[in-house]
Structure formats: C-alpha cells, structure tokens
Amino acid sequence: MTVLAEVLSANAAYANEFGDKSALALPPARGFAILTCMDARLDPAKYAGLSEGDAHVIRNAGGRASDDAIRSLVISYKLLGTKEWFVIHHTNCGMEFFTDEVIRGLLANSLETAALGDAGFYEVGSGPGSTEGNYIDWLTITDQAASVLEDVARIKAHPLVPRGIPVYGYIYDVATGRLVEVPAATTAGAAA
Amino acid sequence: MTVLAEVLSANAAYANEFGDKSALALPPARGFAILTCMDARLDPAKYAGLSEGDAHVIRNAGGRASDDAIRSLVISYKLLGTKEWFVIHHTNCGMEFFTDEVIRGLLANSLETAALGDAGFYEVGSGPGSTEGNYIDWLTITDQAASVLEDVARIKAHPLVPRGIPVYGYIYDVATGRLVEVPAATTAGAAA
Structure with missing residues (x-):
C-alpha cells in the first residue's frame, strides 16, 4: 500500500471510533503548550500524556524558538488561554549533525x-x-542543554510574552523515553 | 496536581513501558512528513496512524507553510530522506476567527x-x-481549502524543494475525525 493509502486507511479507522471527541472545545482544556522537535521518534501526546483537546503542540526541526514558534505561542496564550509552556529538545537530534x-x-x-x-x-x-x-x-544545535536554555530565554524575553508565564525546559531522551530537566532553563522560565 | 507534575508523572509511566523504542532510527521509517496545526484537538499520530519512528510531524498555528515550516521540510527530505509530504489544515481553526x-x-x-x-x-x-x-x-485563514491550496503551492514552488516531491492537501474535520481531500491542492502537489 502507498503511504497515502495507508494514512487514509488509518484515518478511516480513527474516524470510525471518534466517539464524543466532536464535542471538544477549541481552547486547550488543560491550558498549556509544548514546543518540541518534529523528530519521528517523538510522540508528545504519548510522552507527556495528552489526550485530544488537552494542549497545543508546536513542532519544527529542533523544537527551536523560531519566530514562527513564537507566533504560535503568542496565539496560544493571547487568543486560546494557555498559561504555561514547555520547550522540549531531545538527545540524538538530527540538528546536532550539521x-x-x-x-x-x-x-x-x-x-x-x-x-x-x-x-x-x-x-x-x-x-x-x-x-x-x-x-x-537553519537553527542547528551543538549542545541540547544550551539550546533549551537559549530558546527559553528567547521566549521569556519576547516583547509579546507576558512576564509571569512559566516556561519549562526539558530534554527528551530517545534511549529511555524520559524527560530530563534543564534546571537552569526551568528556573529562569519559572521566574515571574 | 499541577500541569508540570501531571506531565512528568505521565512521562514516567511512558518511560516505564518504553520497551524496544530505544532502537528506533533517526530517519523516519515510513519516509514522509506531515505539516499540520498546533490545535489541541488534533493528534496526528492518531488521526494518520503513526507509531514512534514513522514520520516527521511539523506543527504551528494553522499548519501554515511558514518559512520555518519550509526550513523543517527541507531538513526532513534533504537530510532525513522523507519523500512525500502532507499539508493538513482543519475545520473550526482558531486562525479563522481573527x-x-x-x-x-x-x-x-x-x-x-x-x-x-x-x-x-x-x-x-x-x-x-x-x-x-x-x-x-500572523498567517490567518479565511478559507481552509484556499489556505491548503496556497500552502501546497508555496511549498511546491520553493527553490529548495525538488520538483517531483508529492504534497497532499487535506482538511481534518474536527467534528468527525476524517481527513477530507482538497483535490486541487493534491493534484497540484502530486504533479512532478
């Protein structure tokens, strides 16, 4: 089967079991957002325990705080009420290799x-x-802890981000599935 | 429990059942990428049938083909070998309301x-x-079919995107869970 046919077949099965998810509200029910990498091994819904409707998920190459990620985060809180954010990079990221x-x-x-x-x-x-x-x-990465810290700092310093919003910095370990805190980022992020 | 404690607790449970996922390769096993919206109601892994390791997932406000999304897509194929892409917007998107x-x-x-x-x-x-x-x-949207078509066209015309890469345009219906084709986008996208 081609990729397209596989995706559409999986989607038909999902829709057939859709149940009451049509009642989900537009604003995230649990009021937070995750910025993370597009890496295929990462499933933020699984690694962070999200059900449909819970939280915004923003993903790009590296999980970087690009201008576009900040556009998305500002829409997330300003219009849709998220109140805390995660920046989650990961080990063995392709962005480290070039x-x-x-x-x-x-x-x-x-x-x-x-x-x-x-x-x-x-x-x-x-x-x-x-x-x-x-x-x-290209927003490449040489050190994951440093890139998390840099991205949390950029988000916190952005003129459209309210001063008090907590931003937690973590690294997802692709060998274990565990989120490992970047303490300096979280400390800086949690400060009002 | 706070959001942070909830996320870490869910992550600990996920890591405890991580199994052989530590063996997953960096390049997406199924060789494709999905660009879609950050909306909390969308779970691309579920609606498109992805397991960890299968495909790149890029998400931002609206699922738009921003410069940053194109940065990610180019990395996705040039360095990590994806060969076909989906652009998936959705009904009842927050980007339509402002x-x-x-x-x-x-x-x-x-x-x-x-x-x-x-x-x-x-x-x-x-x-x-x-x-x-x-x-x-802010890359707002007035018509989902038009925004999908516009984004597929922008991606296809980008000087860093190889001419032959198929780009499929779909709208996810938040009321049913179904992917609905935007025929003009897919036709344009599939053409070499």
Whole structure:
C-alpha cells in the first residue's frame, strides 16, 4: 500500500471510533503548550500524556524558538488561554549533525537527499542544487542543554510574552523515553 | 496536581513501558512528513496512524507553510530522506476567527488572554500591551481549502524543494475525525 493509502486507511479507522471527541472545545482544556522537535521518534501526546483537546503542540526541526514558534505561542496564550509552556529538545537530534555551512553546501550541490555517515552528512546526488539555503538560518544545535536554555530565554524575553508565564525546559531522551530537566532553563522560565 | 507534575508523572509511566523504542532510527521509517496545526484537538499520530519512528510531524498555528515550516521540510527530505509530504489544515481553526488587524489591536492593548465571543475575540484585560505584533504576519485563514491550496503551492514552488516531491492537501474535520481531500491542492502537489 502507498503511504497515502495507508494514512487514509488509518484515518478511516480513527474516524470510525471518534466517539464524543466532536464535542471538544477549541481552547486547550488543560491550558498549556509544548514546543518540541518534529523528530519521528517523538510522540508528545504519548510522552507527556495528552489526550485530544488537552494542549497545543508546536513542532519544527529542533523544537527551536523560531519566530514562527513564537507566533504560535503568542496565539496560544493571547487568543486560546494557555498559561504555561514547555520547550522540549531531545538527545540524538538530527540538528546536532550539521551546521549552516554544511547544509548550505549540500543544497548548493543537489536538492536530493544526502546520507548520514560517521563523519556527518555527505552528498550522494548531484544537481540541480540551489544557493537559496544561504539565506536561511537553519537553527542547528551543538549542545541540547544550551539550546533549551537559549530558546527559553528567547521566549521569556519576547516583547509579546507576558512576564509571569512559566516556561519549562526539558530534554527528551530517545534511549529511555524520559524527560530530563534543564534546571537552569526551568528556573529562569519559572521566574515571574 | 499541577500541569508540570501531571506531565512528568505521565512521562514516567511512558518511560516505564518504553520497551524496544530505544532502537528506533533517526530517519523516519515510513519516509514522509506531515505539516499540520498546533490545535489541541488534533493528534496526528492518531488521526494518520503513526507509531514512534514513522514520520516527521511539523506543527504551528494553522499548519501554515511558514518559512520555518519550509526550513523543517527541507531538513526532513534533504537530510532525513522523507519523500512525500502532507499539508493538513482543519475545520473550526482558531486562525479563522481573527485577522492581523484584530490581533495587533488586542496585543497593543494588553498581553493578557482575550476571550472568544460570537463576534470574534474581544479584550478582557488592559495593559501592558505591545505594538510588536504589528511586525508579525500572523498567517490567518479565511478559507481552509484556499489556505491548503496556497500552502501546497508555496511549498511546491520553493527553490529548495525538488520538483517531483508529492504534497497532499487535506482538511481534518474536527467534528468527525476524517481527513477530507482538497483535490486541487493534491493534484497540484502530486504533479512532478
């Protein structure tokens, strides 16, 4: 079966058991939001115990506090009433294995998928490429605790974020499924 | 129990039943990515049948093809090998109930949470506000089919996206749990 057919088949099964979820309200029932990575191994609903309707989940490459993540967080509290936020990065993140220079070089050579080896990503295709990657900040990560701290600090300092909102900083361990606190981030985040 | 304690308690239970998920590979096993809304009622793993390790999930307010979502999608295929993508907006989206002008006005008056009434969002707090919202494009939505089509088209036209990648456009119905195709988007997306 193709991916599309598989997704639609899984969706039909989900809809058939949808039950009373049609009654869920638009604002998150439990009043919080999670910003985390798009990584396929992460399921925030499972690792944080969310049911449909509970919380906003914002995901991008790295779980970074990009301008777009902050747009989403501001909408989350200003219009939909979330009152506390989590920033959750994770171990073995793809964002640790390259730099702006590396991805820009790879994209300039070819748009096709590169491979990951012991020395990082390497090119397997050739052309057509694009230098458009030079104009994007890829928000790579060198140290997970530092990136969590940096992102919590950026969120807390944003002029559209109210001073008192708690922001908790955690790292999800893909080897164990456990959330591990980044104490400095949480301390800074919890302060009013 | 506080939200933080609840999340950590749910996470401990998840980690205790983690099993062999520590063996999951970094690249998505099923080779695709979903871009969808942060809405609390949506659980992409459930509505699309994803297990941990299967697919990248990118989420923001509206499920829009923002620059940051495109950053994530490009990383998803260029470095981690996804070969097809879904853009999934949904009915009763919060992004339909305001405009740039509305949220800018609300934020200028107060950073605290507004309320949603029959006539849209209205202010319940007062000060301190910020005019910083004037510098953000909030990517609001007036018509879901049009926003899906627009976002699929933006992704397809991006200079860092290979020409042949299929992009499927769908609307998730929060009343039924069903994915409903936006035919024009999928047709455009599937074309090489």
